[in-house]
Amino acid sequence: MLNDSPITIVGGRQLHGEIAINASKNAALPVIAAALLTAEPVTLHGVPRLSDVYILLDVMAALGTHHTWVGANSLRLHTPAVTCVIAPDELVGKMRATFLVMGALLARQGEAVVAPPGGCTFSQRPVDQHLKAFRAMGAEVRVDGGAYHATLRGSASGSVVFDLLTVGGTQNAMLAAVLGDGDVTIDNASIDTDVMCLADFLNSLGAVIEGAGTHTIRIEGVPALRGGDFRIIPDRIEAGTFLAIAAATRSRLTLTNVIPSHLRAVTGKLRDMGAVILETGDVIMIDARDELRAVNVTTSEYPAFPTDVQPQFSALLATVGGTSVVVDRIYPGRTTHVAQLHRMGARAELMGETQIIHGGPLQGTTVQATNIRDGAALVIAALAAEGESTIEGTVYLNRGYERLVDRLRAVGADIRQCGEQAALPFAVAME
Structure with missing residues (x-):
């Protein structure tokens, strides 16, 4: 504790x-969420032992991910099958980064139910750009029982143009786009270091992502991602x-x-x-x-x-x-x-x-x-x-x-x- x-x-x-x-907490959290995308084990090195990490791991466990600390800051994640597409409300409400499981669930299962995220309350932090991106890629998103319910029939494809620069929105769009046979272009994408780190991780597992670090990111869907090792920035x-x-x-x-x-x-x-x-x-x-x-x-x-x-x-x-x-x-x-x-x-x-x-x-x-x-x-x-x-x-x-x-x-x-x-x-x- x-x-x-x-x-x-x-x-x-x-x-x-x-x-x-x-290692960066803000870079580690989306990479942890991205482990939902592959049925193979991944090992992340440099994961900080912070309460936000533990909360996200609890969310992932509820969705079917097994995790093991294999070193002081090395974490093994394995999701052989997604067992649930409904993220626990009480955990999502504790931290904003939990909302990133929505894109990963959409890509792997074609469905996700995630409540509005919580976290620090110093300012309004809406998720409208995340939802806009999912819709632009072909997903149907509705509000059901106070949670966002998204469904994606087939592969994500299309063009996303963000109204403003959003780190989390760019990351969630990337997660939703990497699997399948569609192509996605993200314009006005964030060039933040955490976006680049996520792209590097996904590419290391076999994703095809180009342009991370610029304001235009292009993603070519692939049938599946493999496992591997990765170090957080x-x-x-x-x-x-x-x-x-x-x-x-x-x-x-x-x-x-x-x-x-x-x-x-x-x-x-x-x-x-x-x-x-x-x-x-x-x-x-x-x-x-x-x-x-x-x-x-x-x-x-x-x-x-x-x-x-x-x-x-x-x-x-x-x-x-x-x-x-x-x-x-x-x-x-x-x-x-x-x-x-x-x-x-x-x-x-x-x-x-x-x-x-x-x-x-x-x-x-x-x-x-x-x-x-x-x-x-x-x-x-x-x-x-x-x-x-x-x-x-x-x-x-x-x-x-x-x-x-x-x-x-x-x-x-x-x-x-x-x-x-x-x-x-x-x-x-x-x-």
Whole structure:
């Protein structure tokens, strides 16, 4: 079980050392859902041990997937037959990525029943683009008993044109299109790294997908997919979080297992602030020990500054003298962290949904996380603040950051968690 107890941090310490970045949760979840597409076993390496992963595995088990942890972060998945096309409502309601099983079920079984997804509630996150894509490929979609019921007679085929860039919508359309004898073109597709990772995984199993990483993806259906092994890409959001931690604590840290090109918007903004960033291979070194300056941040679709690092950078900017302006064009309502930063003495105003941040010293206190990334923002603020802070709502941190307390302590943070547990065993059989 993951430890959801409050975290206590004594801030004001510089950190030093090396942190290995975990594989991407946001890339792993669609790849796990894609295992429904093949009757052969697949083994995924670098899967983070997070509550979101466990929830999706429970959904997959209800649909017929067997899973076994065959290493600390290696996961074997096998779906010899899909035994049910109805995803459990109570699990789908916990997390948005569970909705990705809809495309996989449509492709393999021609039918799927999935309730509206849940997850973090910082902004409206509709699934209308997913449903539009299914219909464009020939599926009939209706609302039945509060759930979406989709049926596909024959193979997916046709042209999908998204109204806006959508990572999840692009992934769900890809999942629905890979099996059969039809051809599908997806226009205005997301070029996000997680989309490219899913395409790489599916192609490694025998899918024919071209154009991932561009705004036009072409898919030629195949009769079946084989099994295989695949490694999940490093987590650019986790890396961005640790870069913000280093800057907020005015520290020098080395991050390993990163893809620097995935982080250009984040490292570019840190350079604008005055931090020194050195990149070599899969390593990024950040030195933020000199004075930092305020900057403005605007989020947009990849490769622009990521919305999933916006709250963390807001917390960082709250420690930097001067005035910064933060605008989130992806999720304008993603400002739940602001009220909690106020409790720590941050001078941050909301003008509509724009954050105006006047940086200065922070003071430790008790704060409450309400979603994954605002929880990370509060950790950053607590590490930079004078005195002791207690962060409640760590259930959200367990959705996005594996063994966060241990990893921060290893680089010098004064951080502890009530009821700390030993690390998970190397191999845990769960099939």
